[in-house]
Amino acid sequence: MERIDQGVRDILLKITGVNPVESHSLLKDDLGIDSFQFVQLVVELENTFKIRIDDAHLNMNRYTDVASLSAYLSEIAKNAEGIA
Amino acid sequence: MDTFDLTCMKEPEAVFLIEAYTDRAVTYGDLRLMVNGLANRLHEQGIRNGDRVVLMFDNQLEFIISHFALLRLGAIAVPMAPDVSEEMFQHVLQQGEPRCLLGKDGLKLPGAIITDAIVDADSQFITLTITELQLREEMTEETMFEPASLDSEDPIAILYTSGTTGRSKGVIMKYGAVRADFEDFGQDLGFDRSTRIIQVMPVHHADGWCYSFLLPFRFGSSVLLTPTFQASVAASFDRLVGEYGGNVLIAVPSMLKSLLAFKPRYLGPVEGKLRYVLCGSAKLHLDLVESFETQFDTRILDNYGSTEALLIAYYTPEMPYRKGSVGMKAPRCEIRITEEGEIAVRSPYLFGGYYKLPEVTAEVLKDGWYYTGDEGFLDEDGFLHLAGRRTQDVINKAGKKISANAIDEVLLACPGVADAATLGLSDAIYGEEIYSFVAASEIGKLDEAELMEYARKSLPREQWPKQIIIVDSIPRTAIGKVIRSALMDDLKQPTGGV
Numbered sequence: 001m002e003r004i005d006q007g008v009r010d011i012l013l014k015i016t017g018v019n020p021v022e023s024h025s026l027l028k029d030d031l032g033i034d035s036f037q038f039v040q041l042v043v044e045l046e047n048t049f050k051i052r053i054d055d056a057h058l059n060m061n062r063y064t065d066v067a068s069l070s071a072y073l074s075e076i077a078k079n080a081e082g083i084a
Numbered sequence: 085m086d087t088f089d090l091t092c093m094k095e096p097e098a099v100f101l102i103e104a105y106t107d108r109a110v111t112y113g114d115l116r117l118m119v120n121g122l123a124n125r126l127h128e129q130g131i132r133n134g135d136r137v138v139l140m141f142d143n144q145l146e147f148i149i150s151h152f153a154l155l156r157l158g159a160i161a162v163p164m165a166p167d168v169s170e171e172m173f174q175h176v177l178q179q180g181e182p183r184c185l186l187g188k189d190g191l192k193l194p195g196a197i198i199t200d201a202i203v204d205a206d207s208q209f210i211t212l213t214i215t216e217l218q219l220r221e222e223m224t225e226e227t228m229f230e231p232a233s234l235d236s237e238d239p240i241a242i243l244y245t246s247g248t249t250g251r252s253k254g255v256i257m258k259y260g261a262v263r264a265d266f267e268d269f270g271q272d273l274g275f276d277r278s279t280r281i282i283q284v285m286p287v288h289h290a291d292g293w294c295y296s297f298l299l300p301f302r303f304g305s306s307v308l309l310t311p312t313f314q315a316s317v318a319a320s321f322d323r324l325v326g327e328y329g330g331n332v333l334i335a336v337p338s339m340l341k342s343l344l345a346f347k348p349r350y351l352g353p354v355e356g357k358l359r360y361v362l363c364g365s366a367k368l369h370l371d372l373v374e375s376f377e378t379q380f381d382t383r384i385l386d387n388y389g390s391t392e393a394l395l396i397a398y399y400t401p402e403m404p405y406r407k408g409s410v411g412m413k414a415p416r417c418e419i420r421i422t423e424e425g426e427i428a429v430r431s432p433y434l435f436g437g438y439y440k441l442p443e444v445t446a447e448v449l450k451d452g453w454y455y456t457g458d459e460g461f462l463d464e465d466g467f468l469h470l471a472g473r474r475t476q477d478v479i480n481k482a483g484k485k486i487s488a489n490a491i492d493e494v495l496l497a498c499p500g501v502a503d504a505a506t507l508g509l510s511d512a513i514y515g516e517e518i519y520s521f522v523a524a525s526e527i528g529k530l531d532e533a534e535l536m537e538y539a540r541k542s543l544p545r546e547q548w549p550k551q552i553i554i555v556d557s558i559p560r561t562a563i564g565k566v567i568r569s570a571l572m573d574d575l576k577q578p579t580g581g582v
């Protein structure tokens with residue numbers, strides 16, 4: 001979970017240029033993520049963590065802050081490991 | 085029966101509108117019955133020719149039906165985003181003096197409606213929620229009143245701009261201008277009954293407004309309406325062209341970039357499904373064009389226009405691409421380049437002025453010519469080339485017009501800032517990105533990270549600079565104009581926090 005949270009923050013820093021990115025940073029209000037940056041974020045996350053975010057979870061409004069996004073990604077990663 | 089009824093009755097079983105993902109759909113026959121039913125209800129409520137009516141909907145069928153109903157009444161639509169800021173909402177209410185507001189189910193108004201300020205004592209401001217259930221229950225063949233017979237000069241909508249300079253302005257869309265533009269453009273583009281437009285732009289924005297409503301209706305085409313472009317739409321694009329049969333996409337360049345990024349996710353084929361992509365509003369980079377055209381096996385047709393002038397230049401499918409050009413001058417457009425290099429346009433498509441702002445209108449509309457604020461030239465074959473903007477104030481980020489001066493004003497209010505200059509610089513994703521240069525009043529007192537934090541707290545999200553660069557001084561000409569090239573050198577070699 002911590003590894004994923006750090007990875008998410010690194011990617012967000014790269015995309016938004018906002019420093020620092022904290023776990024409690026709000027995606028829209030603190031980091032200013034827009035719909036195009038969110039697409040970029042999804043692609044980077046999927047490539048970095050070798051996961052796939054399903055279409056139903058591609059709504060930016062589902063994630064208020066960095067922690068909620070990291071929590072969801074950790075869940076996918078855990079399930080993927082379980083299957084493997 | 086009038087033109088509206090007759091157009092709908094030509095092929096009543098044909099689909100006019102599909103909402104992707106919800107699968108709600110309206111045929112031309114249903115469109116007629118729903119529109120007439122709602123028009124009757126609004127007529128009963130006292131809405132008449134010339135009344136302004138605010139429409140607050142997302143991209144949804146209720147918006148389309150409501151707008152057509154207003155046309156039947158001769159009333160003027162004032163589309164607004166449901167999540168509009170309270171300041172903008174109050175501005176439109178006070179300036180537009182609407183009689184009525186039609187909104188989506190569950191709409192939460194961004195501020196109070198102060199009716200006394202809006203309507204006279206005899207009439208009452210009405211707010212109505214429009215739902216599909218009601219529309220279907222009220223479906224009827226006949227209107228209970230004589231539908232409005234619109235003249236060319238009659239306004240059918242007031243589209244409020246994002247307000248790059250000062251308060252937002254309401255652009256008056258005249259029936260004749262809109263009809264003439266759609267007629268010419270649709271014919272040149274070969275619109276017909278088989279055309280299905282994938283409409284991902286917000287319906288309250290000029291692009292979304294044009295392509296969801298009268299343009300497809302005129303040609304018996306259909307509209308595939310999606311929520312405003314976002315990751316979930318980009319991720320399911322294969323469904324839009326496969327399952328839903330969309331074959332013409334309306335987009336801005338940053339959307340194409342997103343679709344390319346998500347292409348590996350698609351399960352269904354997307355190659356060759358789009359007849360073409362109509363792309364405008366922001367600078368289109370050649371590498372993006374080539375990449376998208378190759379990977380989607382389609383053609384991108386660039387265009388240039390504005391809410392005030394509608395389409396000024398565009399490509400058609402038959403027209404070969406000309407390097408650096410936004411397309412050929414529209415057939416009925418006259419283009420004149422002023423001595424200062426500004427593009428001025430005269431055409432049947434021009435707007436009817438800014439609502440209640442005659443002085444502001446007079447600054448850009450002179451003797452029938454609209455002065456675009458853009459610089460460019462026409463080549464010998466009638467292709468238009470853009471060279472930049474006459475004013476450096478406007479930054480075009482993904483089609484959104486942002487005032488550089490407004491950002492500078494905020495930065496100048498920050499303690500320790502002596503001078504500021506904000507520029508829009510070329511960007512592969514957004515067309516242009518925001519860069520702010522700041523000079524300190526006392527050496528050693530400014531920090532880029534702190535300035536950025538200040539900017540983020542003080543500016544709306546879309547106005548946040550991508551980068552704030554601290555410089556020793558802002559290079560200016562003798563008359564105070566910022567020397568862009570000198571600042572660009574600073575961007576290449578930023579000095580960092582001093």
